[in-house]
Amino acid sequence: MTGARDVPARLGTPDARRCLQLALAGLWLLDAVLQCQAFMFTKGFAGMLAAAAAGNPGWAAAPVLWAAHLAGRGPALANAGFATVQLLIALAIAGRPTVKAGLAASAGWALAVWWLGEGLGGVLTGGASPVTGAPGAAVLYALLAVLLWPGGRARHQEPPFVAAGSAGVLTTRLAWLALWGSLACFTLAQASPGGLRRTFAAMASAQRGWISAMDQAAAGLLAQRGAAVSAVLAVVLLVIAIGVFMPGRAARAVLVLAVAVAALIWVAGENFGGVFTGSGTDPNSGPLLALLAAAYWPRAAGLRRAGDARTGDGRAGGAQEPVGERAGGERPVCGEVAS
Amino acid sequence: MTGPGWLAGTLAAVMLSVAAYCVSRLICARPRGRTTERDVDTVHCAEGVAMAGMLVPSLGLLPGVMWEAAFAAAAGWFASRAIRARRRDGARTPPPGHYLPHLMESGAMLYMLAAVPAARAAGATAAGMGGPGGGGFGAGAFVFALFPLGYAVWTADRFTALRAPAPGPPVTGPPPLAPRLADCCQIAVSITMAYMLITML
Numbered sequence: 436m437t438g439a440r441d442v443p444a445r446l447g448t449p450d451a452r453r454c455l456q457l458a459l460a461g462l463w464l465l466d467a468v469l470q471c472q473a474f475m476f477t478k479g480f481a482g483m484l485a486a487a488a489a490g491n492p493g494w495a496a497a498p499v500l501w502a503a504h505l506a507g508r509g510p511a512l513a514n515a516g517f518a519t520v521q522l523l524i525a526l527a528i529a530g531r532p533t534v535k536a537g538l539a540a541s542a543g544w545a546l547a548v549w550w551l552g553e554g555l556g557g558v559l560t561g562g563a564s565p566v567t568g569a570p571g572a573a574v575l576y577a578l579l580a581v582l583l584w585p586g587g588r589a590r591h592q593e594p595p596f597v598a599a600g601s602a603g604v605l606t607t608r609l610a611w612l613a614l615w616g617s618l619a620c621f622t623l624a625q626a627s628p629g630g631l632r633r634t635f636a637a638m639a640s641a642q643r644g645w646i647s648a649m650d651q652a653a654a655g656l657l658a659q660r661g662a663a664v665s666a667v668l669a670v671v672l673l674v675i676a677i678g679v680f681m682p683g684r685a686a687r688a689v690l691v692l693a694v695a696v697a698a699l700i701w702v703a704g705e706n707f708g709g710v711f712t713g714s715g716t717d718p719n720s721g722p723l724l725a726l727l728a729a730a731y732w733p734r735a736a737g738l739r740r741a742g743d744a745r746t747g748d749g750r751a752g753g754a755q756e757p758v759g760e761r762a763g764g765e766r767p768v769c770g771e772v773a774s
Numbered sequence: 775m776t777g778p779g780w781l782a783g784t785l786a787a788v789m790l791s792v793a794a795y796c797v798s799r800l801i802c803a804r805p806r807g808r809t810t811e812r813d814v815d816t817v818h819c820a821e822g823v824a825m826a827g828m829l830v831p832s833l834g835l836l837p838g839v840m841w842e843a844a845f846a847a848a849a850g851w852f853a854s855r856a857i858r859a860r861r862r863d864g865a866r867t868p869p870p871g872h873y874l875p876h877l878m879e880s881g882a883m884l885y886m887l888a889a890v891p892a893a894r895a896a897g898a899t900a901a902g903m904g905g906p907g908g909g910g911f912g913a914g915a916f917v918f919a920l921f922p923l924g925y926a927v928w929t930a931d932r933f934t935a936l937r938a939p940a941p942g943p944p945v946t947g948p949p950p951l952a953p954r955l956a957d958c959c960q961i962a963v964s965i966t967m968a969y970m971l972i973t974m975l
Contacts, residue, residue, distance in 0.1 A: 449931060461927045468923065468965070468972045473777045511778060522965075529930035644912065711912050711975050 452597045455730055456528055456538070456583050459576070462726075463525035463541065466717045470518035474714045480514060481507030483714065487553055490560030495550070502551040520544060538580040545576035552716075558617075564625045565618040565672070566704035567634060568719045575723035578614070582607060582730050598730040608679045611731060615676035615693070619669045626665035631657040638706055646706050653703055671696060683733045690728045697724035777973050785966050786826040786833055792959045793822030799951055808951035813855070814876055815956075817848045821883060821963055828890050828970065842887050849880035875925045882918040882967055889915070889974055912975060919971035922964035929964070933957040 449457065474480065485503035488496035506513040524544060527537025549556060549571050556563060556571025563569035586600030594600045598607045632654045639650030657664055675696065678689025701707060701721020708719035796819040803810040824841045827834030856873040933954060950956075 449935075453931070457927050457931055460930075461924050464923045464927060464965070464968075465920070468919070468968050471777065471781060471969055472973060472975075476778050515781075525927065526930055526961075529927045530934040531931065532934055707916075710916060710972075713975060 451734075452583060452585070452600065455579075455597060455726065456534060458726055458729075459541070459579050459583060460525045460528035460537070462576070462718065462722060463521050463528065467518050467521035467525060469710060469716055470514060470521055472713055475514045475518075475716070476511045478507050478510050479714070481510055484552055487557075489554070490557070490562060491554050492559055495555055495559055499551055499554050534585060538584055542577045542580040545573045545580065549573035549577065558621075561624070563621045564634065564704075565621055565720075566625075566631065566668075566700060567638075568705050568708075569621050570614075570617060570720075572708075572717050572720045572723055575720055575727065578610065579723065579726060579730070582610070582727070593734070596731050596733050598727075607731070611679045611727070612676050614727075615672055619672035619676060622665050622669040622672060626662045626669070628659050628662050631661040631664055632659075634704075641709070641712060642706055643711070646711060649703070650706065679731050686731075686733050690732055693728040694725045697721045697728065700724070777969075782829040785969065786829040788962055789822040789826040789829070789966055790833070791822075792962055793819045793826070795955070795959060796822065799956070803951045806951065807948050809948050810951045810956075813848075813851060817845075817852075817876060817880065818959060818963055820844055820848070821879065821967070824883060824887070825963075825966055825970065828886060829966075838887050838891070842884060845880045845883040845887065849877055849884065852877040852880060875921075878918075878921045878925075879963070879967065882922065882971065885914060885918050886967075886970055886974070915971045915974040919968045922967045922971075926961045926964035926968070929957050929960050933961075 469475075481503045484506055485500055488499035488503070491499065520540075521544075524537055524540050527533040527540060530537070553571040553573050554560070556569050556574060558570050582598040582601055584601040586594070595604060596607075598611075601607070602610075635650045635654035635657060639647045639654060642650060671692070675689055675693045678693070679686055681689065698721065701719065705719040705721055706712075707715075708717055708721070709715035710718060796815040799810050799815045800812060800819075802808075820841075823835060824845075827836075827841075852873045856871075856877065859869060859873065
């Protein structure tokens with residue numbers, strides 16, 4: 436409709452950062468649509484919010500219960516407001532002139548939801564497990580909003596990966612280390628012979644059809660092997676945590692592993708965020724972890740530059756820092772993020 | 775559809791507005807010396823009316839089988855245009871990818887038209903049993919819902935992108951008719967379609 440004969444060819448092609456921003460906008464839009472499911476307009480949604488307070492200390496639980504009480508007084512109005520906010524965040528990030536406002540709103544709203552809607556992701560309850568979505572999807576939205584903040588750097592100062600453009604290489608790598616390291620800690624804290632089996636068995640009862648069957652099969656497979664599987668998973672998560680400090684090619688291999696683990700968690704552990712139950716408010720942490728991995732993907736030029744540095748043709752930076760500008764001064768574009 | 779009636783009514787009103795606007799584009803483009811994509815405007819008009827009928831059954835103008843035939847024809851048309859665009863490569867020929875979203879949307883409409891009667895029955899049964907609504911269409915509806923959501927975001931980005939000079943020879947001919955308003959219609963259609971598909975989960 437948009438005058439295909441004229442318009443698409445005239446528009447600038449989005450770079451890698453912009454593509455990731457659009458992916459984040461897409462997730463917000465999906466959240467907004469999920470928020471419009473029939474269940475969300477009932478008092479059941481307020482009950483779901485209140486359940487997030489369980490196990491939290493008093494100072495953390497009180498605001499959650501207050502928010503649930505508020506939502507329960509006018510569920511239709513409250514939910515319409517939630518959905519509208521998410522829709523506006525999505526459209527603001529998708530619009531180029533409003534991207535900063537959208538990302539700022541995304542961070543603020545996500546942090547509020549993390550506390551008031553997810554009970555801080557359960558990290559204070561002692562029952563948080565990355566298999567079921569810890570440390571909470573909302574905090575990952577906030578982290579992504581910060582990491583994908585538009586950078587004002589000149590082209591010759593392009594960072595080695597997209598996420599580094601907002602807060603610097605070391606800070607963003609430490610954030611990655613903290614995130615995946617905490618996932619490893621949560622996994623170890625939950626390790627017990629029957630822990631994973633109980634988790635999957637409980638999920639199976641909330642699902643239907645083939646997803647329930649998958650959970651039951653996983654519960655059967657993990658019977659009495661829960662501790663060993665948790666230990667292996669924790670080691671893998673630790674490898675992923677330190678992977679971004681490795682040289683380019685090794686970092687890429689670790690990021691591929693991170694995406695694979697995120698996919699496994701999303702399908703087997705989170706059951707696609709519960710979207711097929713009619714009461715899923717978001718796709719949970721799996722897609723967000725994968726999106727984070729994409730934001731840390733070393734740029735191709737960075738690898739070339741690292742190679743040049745080793746052969747004495749380096750223009751800047753250390754060999755382990757895939758700092759980079761493309762050979763031809765060309766910015767990477769959508770579809771080339773993983774090149 | 776399962777969901778609050780006021781939301782379905784609002785979305786139906788938006789869809790009818792989109793349909794009316796698309797009709798006006800088809801009528802006004804030539805007298806004003808502007809171009810428009812007649813096939814896209816036509817299919818958006820049909821999608822608007824059909825979705826309004828699915829959201830609010832009393833607005834249903836045509837039986838489902840006629841809509842199914844119409845969207846099957848639309849899907850075939852956009853598939854053939856994509857193939858033809860792949861064969862021809864010229865400054866005035868849109869890339870094949872331009873037609874794929876409309877092909878997917880036509881496919882999603884066919885899916886919904888096939889699924890809505892069953893979804894209504896399942897929703898009524900679930901309501902009678904005191905359970906959650908929804909048709910349990912699962913993976914298919916979810917996959918079909920992701921596409922319009924992604925396309926809505928992409929359209930919003932294009933909508934607000936700074937315009938750079940086109941590579942190659944300048945494009946000649948009349949300018950398009952109200953491209954940004956057309957993009958708004960596209961975004962509205964995509965989001966409404968995704969909502970309807972998600973409510974089928």
